[in-house]
Each structure stands twice: as C-alpha cells, then as structure tokens.
Amino acid sequence: MNTGHQGCPPTWVSQSAEFRLAVRDILLQGKNMVKLIHTLADHGDDVNYCAFSSSLLATCSLDKTIRLYSLSDFTELPHSPLKFHTYAVHCCCFSPSGHILASCSTDGTTVLWNTQNGQTLAVLEQPRGSPVRVCRFSPDSTCLVSGAADGTVVLWNAQSYKLHRCGSVKDGSLVACAFSPSRNLFVTGSSCGDLTVWDDKMKCLHSEKAHDLGITCCDFSSQPVSDGEQSLQFFRLATCGQDCQIKIWVVPLSHILGFELKYKSTLSGHCAPILACAFSHNGQLLVSGSVDKSVIVYDINTENILHTLTQHTRYVTTCAFAPNILLLATGSMDKTVNIWQFDLEMLCQARSTEDQLKPFTEDWSEDDVSTWLCTQELKDLVGVFKMNNIDGKELLNLTKESLADDLKIESLGLRSKVLRKIEELRTQVKTLSSEIPDEFICPITRELMQDPVIASDGYSYEKEAMENWISKKKRTSPMTNLVLPSVVLIPNRTLKMAIDRWLETHKK
Known part of the structure; x- marks a missing residue:
C-alpha cells in the first residue's frame, strides 16, 4: 500500500525481509494478470484502429472496411463490414451513446454510421479533400472533430452534420486528437510533434513541441486526480510519439486562472516508436503499443510497468479500453485484433505490492537511486551517480571522502546535503525493526x-x-x-x- 497521495513521490521506507518475500510472491504471478481471451482475424490488411462502445467493438483497416463485433461473444454483426470508403480507413470512434460510429479515410471523408443497422447517416467532406487521419466525438455528443494530412482541423456539428468551425496547425499532418472529459477543449497532435490545445470556438489556447520526431497518439484519462497537497484536481493527458517516449501531462479542472498544461513525467519501456496509448476507464492503467511489437501495461499512479504483452507479430498500431470494464483490444499490422481480460484481484494486489518492493533502500537499482535524487532536489547529480554505478547498497555506504574523491563532487555544501539525506535513509532502516511498518x-x-x-x-x-x-x-x-x-x-x-x-x- 502506498501511504502517500496519488501523484506524490513514494515514501522511501524499508520493510521486513518476510514482507519482501510475500510481496514478491504475488509479483511472480503477474503473468496471470492479463489473459488473451479472443483474436479477431477478419481484416485483409493492417488494422489501423479499434474503439469500444458499451456493447460493441469497432475495428478499421487499410482494407477500406470497418468491422463491428458484439462484446457478449465477439461475433461480427450481420451488417458488418461497413463499406463506403474508397481508400484506407485510419480511425473510427463511437459517440458517447454508442448509437453512432464515425470513420475517416484517405479518401478525404468522415462518415457517420448507424451502429444498429449499419446505414450511412452522413458523409462529411474535409475542406480541400485532404486525407483525414483522426476523428473524435465530444463528451456531450454535440461536436465531432476531424484532423487531416494538410494540418486542417474541423469542428463539425454532430446533430446537423454541418461544418461549424475550421482551423489549422502551422506544420505537419494532424494524426492525434482527444477531448478533455470536462471543460470545452480538445488537444491535437501533429506529425511534426506539436501538441495544440483548442477551445470549442477553435481558439488556440496552447501549443508546444511535445515529441521531437512527431506525435502519434494522445488520450485523456476520464478520472480526475487530486494533487494531495492543495486539494486541486486535474486530468492526466498521455501523448506518445516517434521518439519512443510516452509523456504524461496534467490539465487542472479549474479554469479560474486560465488554461494551463503542465508536463509531469516520461514513461520508459519501449525500444522503438510508440504508435498508440490509451487509459483504462478507471484511470488507473495506461497501455501503449509500439513498433517493437509489444504492448506495455503501466500503473499510472506509480508509473511502474505491470505487464508486457508480446503476442503480436508485427507493429502494434492501436490499443483501446472498454468504457466500463477492464477489457483491452490491441490491433496490429499482422491483421489481427487481440482481446485481453484483466484479473481485477490480481491487478489490485500487483499494483499495491509493486510499490512495496521499491522502498527497500538496499535493494534499489541505479534507476531507483536516480529517482530518489530527483525527489530530494538533487537532480544534477543523477549523471554522476549513474556514471559510478551507485545502487541502493552503494548509496548507504557513501561517505564524505567517497563523495569528494570517487564521485568528484567539489561543492562542500552539496556534499553535506547528500550526506544529510543519506543519513535520513540510514535512520529509517535502523528504526524499522522496532516500529510497525x-x-x-x-x-x-x-x-x-x-x-x-x-x-x-x-x-x-x-x-x-x-x-x-x-x-x-x-x-x-x-x-x-x-x-x-x-x-x-x-x-x-x-x-x-x-x-x-x-x-x-x-x-x-
């Protein structure tokens, strides 16, 4: 159990050897946390995207089709596949009610479908006919956003199917989009790496370079989180890109002081460009899919890796969580969609115990020591400690002589601060045996x-x-x-x- 508030650094407290063994027992069972329960192999080409409603799963492909499946048994609906697009279908999404499905294509159109019978409701043509790469419904169902290869972003009226407003980014194609769960704003990501925030009047509220080599996907967590200190609440935003990184940002719920987007952290794990990311419905998990053919499951509160899925044989292009249950769909260039079920009890125990392994100072890895340095406002020493391979055991044995002679830390004040922080760790270790963890x-x-x-x-x-x-x-x-x-x-x-x-x- 993490004793701090969500979003706060872990409290570095050592624990008994018996407890360590018990914690590791459950982590060794992590392979049972996620189970592959079904594989869909109906598309004839790369799967580009998948999306859930409360009762359906939609998938789209380079083969120009969209397919619909029932979540009750994963059988394809009688009116599936949906056919209209004349080129590859890049993205699809359900309206919040699940009654309408939107799909967009290289053919320059965004098509709205009746999910109950497969009939076409509207064909929205992108200005100048540019290929449409991404589409999203607003949480209140009033709007639909479509982003295109020429950088145009269109806000459509989802009731009248008329173009409401239009804007554009300076460089690159629009390839990613996500609506904030509250407040009337949405973000877009471009192939040049720009993350742009828009309000419902298409006013640009913020723009910055988020990923050097281009953004590929973004997603908001639907659950607000407290910072645990000033009782402020915010939403998490995840972005991923060609730079092999996932970045976490926070957006405060309150708009009293105007809009604010803050970078929080970067998640590691993939060794190749990341093509997709998605939050679970409860906001506790984040998944990502990569060119390295793997899917990684993160605990978003601790930012630890809980599981890595490696069943796809080619690039993982999309991942999506169901809106009400821990059901995950992953799609790939291997033409398949895998459906995964999470074991809730195993997940809760693993998430709880993952944090409980880290507090053993003597067992810290070099990365754990780096994290500790950052929490102690000693970030500038991370490189020095890594260069000298300082792990948890080495950290506890550092002296003023080794800091000066071996690590070459010249500043007496800095050496004193490091020694003071290390002594605090030693005190925690000594006092543990007489205290209840x-x-x-x-x-x-x-x-x-x-x-x-x-x-x-x-x-x-x-x-x-x-x-x-x-x-x-x-x-x-x-x-x-x-x-x-x-x-x-x-x-x-x-x-x-x-x-x-x-x-x-x-x-x-």
Whole structure:
C-alpha cells in the first residue's frame, strides 16, 4: 500500500525481509494478470484502429472496411463490414451513446454510421479533400472533430452534420486528437510533434513541441486526480510519439486562472516508436503499443510497468479500453485484433505490492537511486551517480571522502546535503525493526490491520473500518477524496500473510 497521495513521490521506507518475500510472491504471478481471451482475424490488411462502445467493438483497416463485433461473444454483426470508403480507413470512434460510429479515410471523408443497422447517416467532406487521419466525438455528443494530412482541423456539428468551425496547425499532418472529459477543449497532435490545445470556438489556447520526431497518439484519462497537497484536481493527458517516449501531462479542472498544461513525467519501456496509448476507464492503467511489437501495461499512479504483452507479430498500431470494464483490444499490422481480460484481484494486489518492493533502500537499482535524487532536489547529480554505478547498497555506504574523491563532487555544501539525506535513509532502516511498518496500518483507524482488504482506489484498509466508511454513504476514497469506482472490497491475503509473519517475529 502506498501511504502517500496519488501523484506524490513514494515514501522511501524499508520493510521486513518476510514482507519482501510475500510481496514478491504475488509479483511472480503477474503473468496471470492479463489473459488473451479472443483474436479477431477478419481484416485483409493492417488494422489501423479499434474503439469500444458499451456493447460493441469497432475495428478499421487499410482494407477500406470497418468491422463491428458484439462484446457478449465477439461475433461480427450481420451488417458488418461497413463499406463506403474508397481508400484506407485510419480511425473510427463511437459517440458517447454508442448509437453512432464515425470513420475517416484517405479518401478525404468522415462518415457517420448507424451502429444498429449499419446505414450511412452522413458523409462529411474535409475542406480541400485532404486525407483525414483522426476523428473524435465530444463528451456531450454535440461536436465531432476531424484532423487531416494538410494540418486542417474541423469542428463539425454532430446533430446537423454541418461544418461549424475550421482551423489549422502551422506544420505537419494532424494524426492525434482527444477531448478533455470536462471543460470545452480538445488537444491535437501533429506529425511534426506539436501538441495544440483548442477551445470549442477553435481558439488556440496552447501549443508546444511535445515529441521531437512527431506525435502519434494522445488520450485523456476520464478520472480526475487530486494533487494531495492543495486539494486541486486535474486530468492526466498521455501523448506518445516517434521518439519512443510516452509523456504524461496534467490539465487542472479549474479554469479560474486560465488554461494551463503542465508536463509531469516520461514513461520508459519501449525500444522503438510508440504508435498508440490509451487509459483504462478507471484511470488507473495506461497501455501503449509500439513498433517493437509489444504492448506495455503501466500503473499510472506509480508509473511502474505491470505487464508486457508480446503476442503480436508485427507493429502494434492501436490499443483501446472498454468504457466500463477492464477489457483491452490491441490491433496490429499482422491483421489481427487481440482481446485481453484483466484479473481485477490480481491487478489490485500487483499494483499495491509493486510499490512495496521499491522502498527497500538496499535493494534499489541505479534507476531507483536516480529517482530518489530527483525527489530530494538533487537532480544534477543523477549523471554522476549513474556514471559510478551507485545502487541502493552503494548509496548507504557513501561517505564524505567517497563523495569528494570517487564521485568528484567539489561543492562542500552539496556534499553535506547528500550526506544529510543519506543519513535520513540510514535512520529509517535502523528504526524499522522496532516500529510497525506503515503499510500494515489502516489509513482510517491508524491501527494494525487484522483483516486487510483492497478497495477500488488501490489502497488497503481494515475491512470493518472500510465497510463502516462506505455504509455512512461515503463513496469517496479515504486516501484521495475521489469517488470510488466501485464499493467492492477484495481480501488482501498477501498483506494479511505479511502482517502475520511480522507479528510472529516481533512477539515479546
């Protein structure tokens, strides 16, 4: 259990060896966290995109078609495939109700379909007939955005099917788009790497170079997150690109001080350009698909990699989560779409225990030490520590002599600051044996847990205390103050076993 608020750096606290073993047991079972339950192989060419409604899955391809499948058994609907486009279909998306599907193509059109019978509702022609690369419905269904290869972005009235407003970016093709879950704004990404924010009047609110070699995809998390300090809430935005990076940005919900977009972090893991990214419906997971043929599942709160899927045999071009359940679709240039099911209990335990491995200072990797340096405002020393291969064990053994002679840190003040921070770590290690590990304490009662359960916010609580919390009509997380996606409580058997072992070794 992470004892800090979401979005805050982890608290570096050492734990007992018994607990370490228990935590690792569950992580070794990570291979069962995600299960491939179905493969669709109906397209005759590269799969470019896939999208979910609450009951359907849509896929589109270079083969000029869009296919619709029922989520109940993944059978193709009788009126599928949908045929109209005369060239490759690049993107498709459902309206929030799921009754309308939009698709866009190299042929310069965005087509609206009735999902119940497959009939064409409207054909929207892009100005100057430029190939349309991306399309998105607004959360309130009033608008549809289409972005084209010539840099034009069109805001369509989704009721009258008329062009409402039009704009353009300075350079490159528009290849990515996402609407903010609240506030009337959306972002676009270009092949030149520019991330642009627009309001509903097509006014450019912000623009910056986000990825040097070009943006390929972007997605907003639908769940707001608290910063845990000033009680501010914000939405996360993920962008990915040809530079093999995923970047996380935050957009505050409040617009009192005007629009603001802040860079937060960069996720690593892929070794080739990343073509797709998507948040889960509960905002807890982020997935990405890459030219390296893999799909990576991240815990967005810790930014740790939970799982890597490697079943596709060619580039992974698209990934999408279902809107209400942990169901994932991934599409590829191998002409297939894979459907993945997540084990919720395993996921909660893995997400909870992934954080619990990191606090062992002596077990820190060189990257963990780099992260710690950044949290201690010592970012300028990351390169020096990496050059000297300083891991957790080496860190605890550093002295003023080794800092000066081996690491060549000339500043006496800087050396003193590093030694002071290291001494704080040593103190934590020494005092652990006489203290109850904080992860064993219920955040509500502040007492040692006897029957720990995992709530839908990913944190563990004493069962009775959490049940009482919920029974008082509190549907918010005691840790984050955000609305709980579910009131289901899952027994945390791994934590229970660790607490029992700790009690056995600390009996007086």
